Amino acid sequence: MSGNGGARARIREVFASAGVTGWLHATEVDGVHDVAVDADTPVCTASVHKLCLAVTVQRLADEGRLDPREQVEVPAAGRTPGTTGLSVMQDPVRMSLRDLLLLALTVSDNAAAQVLFERVGLEEVNRTTRSLGMRRTVAVHTPRDLVELIEEDGAGDLTYLSADPGALAGVRVLDPARTSRSTPREMTSLLAALWRDEACSAGRAQELREALALQVWPHRLASGFPFDDVRVAGKTGTLPTLRHEAGVVEYPDGGRYAVAVFTRAARTAANQPAADAAIGTAARMAVESLRRRAAPGSRRAATP
Amino acid sequence: MDLVRHLRYFATVADERHFGQAAARLGLAQPSLSQRIQRLEREFGVRLFDRGGAGGRGVELTEAGRLLLAEARLVLERADALFGVAARVRSGEAGVLHAAVPQDLGSTVVAALVGEFRERSPGVRLALREVAAEVQLAELAAGSLDVGVLRHPCDVAGLELGAVLCRPLGVLLSADAGGEGPVHLADLSGRELVLFPRQSGPALHDDIVNACRLHGFEPGGVISGQDPAFVDGMVLSGQAVTFAARGRDLPAGMVWRPLVGTPLWERVSAAWLRGRRADPAVRLFAEVVGKVLERQGGMVPVAESVRERRTVQIRPATGFVR
Structure with missing residues (x-):
């Protein structure tokens, strides 16, 4: 059941006013109501795909095909570039697979995620999402592939990118047909399954939910929920002009909502706080619309 | 055989150097794309791709493929022009x-x-x-x-x-x-x-x-x-x-x-x-x-x-x- 037109229209206004094109899906984790704004359009997932990687790792651990405590050496040389975690550290480390996953989720560590992607393989990630019924979700590129393709397509030169609007046209990682992709609706279905213990064993699902709640970024989904007793767990994704986050918002009355917001900005500037914040604002409007549908009085308001 | 359509498959596989990625881009199942490329190869009587490159489904153009690709692109360009004009003629505003x-x-x-x-x-x-x-x-x-x-x-x-x-x-x-x-x-x-x-x-x-x-x-x-x-x-x-x-x-x-x-x-x-x-x-x-x-x-x-x-x-x- 899809959300009312009023919420959708207001969400579209939020996107337009932030200078972005947006795609959103929000759904009750424990119910059938949802809000959809172009929710079935294929979108480039970027680092949001690390969610699919995480669920894959946990399922392999459930099947005994991978030991999350296994220690691996990550040499300093040849790490996948990034701006956080192992990507920016200078010395060799020895770390368990589950701690690599924690870094990949909490600070979107590209180097840590690359080790895991190489360990499980893209095909295994795709097997996982297919088996969860996500037919339009495909992992095509690892973090290293993304970084290399951006360079190859000339989108690594941010100065030039910000000046020439034509420079983005042929960038493969920005074309959902040619890179890792999903739809907002499929990402919320994955998150809802994870929160209902249906994506992997309950214990490992719990681990992932806690890791996602430790994500450090406050500027997107979480910015829309400035309530101390509301938990926001999520995973961001960013590529030139693309800003995304998919996560779950949990209210103290037990209301749980999976939300996926994908955006593409007309401006090429890397720093656009208003575009980041639009993700939170749009998510809050969607969640509030879902909460209004619940029987009046049955929900306790969150305290600001 | 719809030549233009098959040439489009050919050009896409050549762009992607990978059957799986080309199939995804074209919205086709991979086996079906492989069959169509084979059909085109039979039609021309030459192999267009060397299969079995990097990553299992990666492919490389053969020398014959390279020569034919240049011609195929010209045909596709003219076909696009044809359809472009047809679209305007159809709307009654040629x-x-x-x-x-x-x-x-x-x-x-x-x-x-x-x-x-x-x-x-x-x-x-x-x-x-x-x-x-x-x-x-x-x-x-x-x-x-x-x-x-x-x-x-x-x-x-x-x-x-x-x-x-x-x-x-x-x-x-x-x-x-x-x-x-x-x-x-x-x-x-x-x-x-x-x-x-x-x-x-x-x-x-x-x-x-x-x-x-x-x-x-x-x-x-x-x-x-x-x-x-x-x-x-x-x-x-x-x-x-x-x-x-x-x-x-x-x-x-x-x-x-x-x-x-x-x-x-x-x-x-x-x-x-x-x-x-x-x-x-x-x-x-x-x-x-x-x-x-x-x-x-x-x-x-x-x-x-x-x-x-x-x-x-x-x-x-x-x-x-x-």
Whole structure:
């Protein structure tokens, strides 16, 4: 059941006013109501795909095909570039697979995620999402592939990118047909399954939910929920002009909502706080619309 | 066998060097794509790809494949042109090209655009309108516009752009303000700024206001206005300033001065829906736009605006691939 037109229209206004094109899906984790704004359009997932990687790792651990405590050496040389975690550290480390996953989720560590992607393989990630019924979700590129393709397509030169609007046209990682992709609706279905213990064993699902709640970024989904007793767990994704986050918002009355917001900005500037914040604002409007549908009085308001 | 369709499969696999990725791009199942490529290979009697390259499903073009690919691309290009013309014939308007320009492009540019297109394409009538950029985007997507002229940045996903050209913006001031020569943006502080309504181009609007702030010009207020009579009136009153390219017709009492360090640029290009790339009328219009903007508009290739390289400072929360 899809959300009312009023919420959708207001969400579209939020996107337009932030200078972005947006795609959103929000759904009750424990119910059938949802809000959809172009929710079935294929979108480039970027680092949001690390969610699919995480669920894959946990399922392999459930099947005994991978030991999350296994220690691996990550040499300093040849790490996948990034701006956080192992990507920016200078010395060799020895770390368990589950701690690599924690870094990949909490600070979107590209180097840590690359080790895991190489360990499980893209095909295994795709097997996982297919088996969860996500037919339009495909992992095509690892973090290293993304970084290399951006360079190859000339989108690594941010100065030039910000000046020439034509420079983005042929960038493969920005074309959902040619890179890792999903739809907002499929990402919320994955998150809802994870929160209902249906994506992997309950214990490992719990681990992932806690890791996602430790994500450090406050500027997107979480910015829309400035309530101390509301938990926001999520995973961001960013590529030139693309800003995304998919996560779950949990209210103290037990209301749980999976939300996926994908955006593409007309401006090429890397720093656009208003575009980041639009993700939170749009998510809050969607969640509030879902909460209004619940029987009046049955929900306790969150305290600001 | 539908030759054109099979050639498209061939070109896509050659682009992707990978059957799985090509199949995904074409919306086909991989086995079905493999069969169709085999069929084309039987038809030509040569192998087009060496299978079994990197990653299992990676492929490389054979020498024969390379030779045939060049020819295949030419056939596809002409086929696209054929379909482009057919689309216009079908809509009953074979001889009409629906085109648009944004506001304030300048009368000499518009006149030259119409004149040159008429001269070079006697068979096609140019139906040119003035349409705001955001509306052009919607009309291009809806098909009511064949080709537009856009000011960047705007959301160009799904569009193909002609040559992007640019020219530096200067400031329009009341002559009473005195002084001469280049103006530093910071020296405008406290003045009000007349700018087009934000909703008609939020990205460009934000870019301009951000550049003002970065260079020390915090406008006393941003006045929404686009009609030249209104904009000029506000500037002549001495209360406000506005930005414009050199060469705009100015009323008495108003002066144009360049900005120190050229912090603001106007960027313009023709744009059309990606599928219309081969329509000869669209191509001609795009070519004429480029030529006229250079000659009558005094514009230069966009690379010129990157001469002074600003280093982009990446922050962890907004760095790419997070």
